[in-house]
Amino acid sequence: MSTTADAPTRTDEATGTAAAVRDWLRANARPVSDTDADYLGADLDPLIDRLAAATVVGLGESTRFSQQTAGVRTRVFRTLVERHGFRALAIQDSARSGERWDDYVRTGAGDPQSVLAGAWRPWRSAETVASLEWIRGFNQRHPDDRVRIFGVRPPQAEPSDYDVVLDYIRHAAPRRLTALESHLTPIRTAHQVDEHVQRHQGTHPGRPFVDEARDALALLDGLPESPERSAALSHARLILSFHENSVAGQGGFARDERPSADRVIEWQRTTGARIVYWDGIAHVSGLALGVGQSEADAFLGTGSHLRDHFGPDYVSVAIGFHHGDLGTTVAPDPGPDLIDATLGSVDLPAFSVDLHTQAPDSVVxxxxxxxxxxxxxxxxxxxxxxxAHVIVGSLIGAYDMLIHIRQTTPLRWLPEFATAG
Structure with missing residues (x-):
């Protein structure tokens, strides 16, 4: 078999495409001057102008441990609120947690630290405190046009639920208290460090938390009917549901997030508010995707359902980084097959790029x-x-815009969680 000497090879085509992509990125990257949440410069204007007409904007981070990704996410949110009338923030947390956030920013009830005490672990940071204080201040200045907050997940168990069950058994069946404590004590730690993270860190006590929760619920069987028993059962079932629906309980991340999307859709339908949605890049993606080694369509994130419902009125932004300190670990330069490595070819500390910008065929x-x-x-x-990656079937199908930060430093955890994983 013979070949024409000057016929392009696949390697030549790949090399040419890579060069064209780098050239296009360098020509179209819009510098982000500062990732600090309080920075008021106009550097984000091109990105904000692209987002301004959306009904729902998904801002997804590639890590929840970076000061810089959190900072630029917050800058985008604040600008959409102040200049373009967005009036709701959807968070990856339970409805109960979202209600506390909302109470604080509407009424000033409590304080940010106590509001976050029962929140999902990644929210318990100084950066979140600053966001709550900013929204509270905005609402005080605009009492008739306030920003609301809601959690996208159903009501979930919190540490206080364990206390209700324990208090009931302490008075109604004290002989069962030791057994109940043996089941609940280890599993309530999942509210500080997720069970799957404990397994990764080697600190997990061994028995699946969902099994401990089932045994705890069984200890309420056979006790006399009373309002107190009914209340304890309700809390114990909430605890069991929490562990059944955790990453460890489900055996992985690949669940369908349709209920979370429905929560966003219903909020928008009933209030008419335009919404900013904060989550990870897997959750805001406009397409189903794969996590790690799973297939590219294994995970139906909230964003995929929002895209189905809102169409182009749902806009998704992926906020990533190249390398840096994440507090408990340091992330090296990304592998060459990652988009993050390609974006790293742009010689800027931080930038945004609109994937819908005109481009040559090879870049398209x-x-x-x-x-x-x-x-x-x-x-x-x-x-x-x-x-440590997600894989999408189409980059532009999953995300409308990218924000890339070259180097990251750790999020500032609240003191009681500074050493938690």
Whole structure:
């Protein structure tokens, strides 16, 4: 078999595409001057102008441990509120937690630290405190046009639920108290460090938390009917549901997030408010995706359902980084097959790029093709960095815009959680 000497090879085509993508990125990258949440410069205007007409904007971070990704996310949110009338913030947390956030920013009830005491672990940071205080201040200045907050997940168990069950048994069946404590004491730690993270860290006590929760619920069987028993049962069932629906309880991340999307859709329908949605890049993606080694359509995130419902009025932004300190670990330079490595070819500390900007055919094909993006969770291991990614069937189908930050420093955890994983 013979070949024409000057016929392009696949390697030549890939090299040419890579060069064209780098050139396009360098020509169209919009510098982000500062990732600090309080920065008031006009550097984000091109990105904000693209988002301004949306009904729902998903802002997804590739890690929840970075000061810089959190800072630029907050800058985008504040500008959409102040200049474009967005009036709701959807958070990856339970409805109960969202109600406390909302009470604080509407009425000043409590204080940010106590509001966050029962929140999902990644929210318990100085950065979140600053966001709550800013929204509270905005609402005080605009009492007739306030920003609301809601959690996208159903009501979930919190540490106080365990106390209700324990108090009931302490008075109604004290002989069962020791057994109940043996089941509840280890599993309530999941509200500080997720069970799957405990397994990764080697601190897990061994028995699946969902089994402990079932045994705790069984200890309420056979006790006399009373309002107190009914209340304790309700709390115990909430505890069991929490562990059944955790990452460890489900055996992985690949669940369908339709209920979370329905919560956003219903809020928008009933209030008419335009919404900013804060979550990870897997959750805001406009397409189903794969996590780690799973298939590209294994995970139906909230964003995929929002795209189905709102169409182009749902706009998704992926906020990623190249390398840096995440507090408990340091992330190295990304592997060459990740979008983050390609974005790193732009010589800027931080920038945004609109994936819908006009481009040559080779770049259009690159945007339409499947893509891997770095995604770092609480079980991240730098030695297994090659597995820390999501894969989407089409980059531009999943995300409308990208924000890339070259180097990251750790989020500032609230003191009581500073050493938690």
């Amino acid at each position: 094909r690159w945007r339409l093709a499947s893509a891997k993006l770095r995604a770092i969770s609480g079980i991240y291991d730098p030695a297994k960095d090659a597995y």
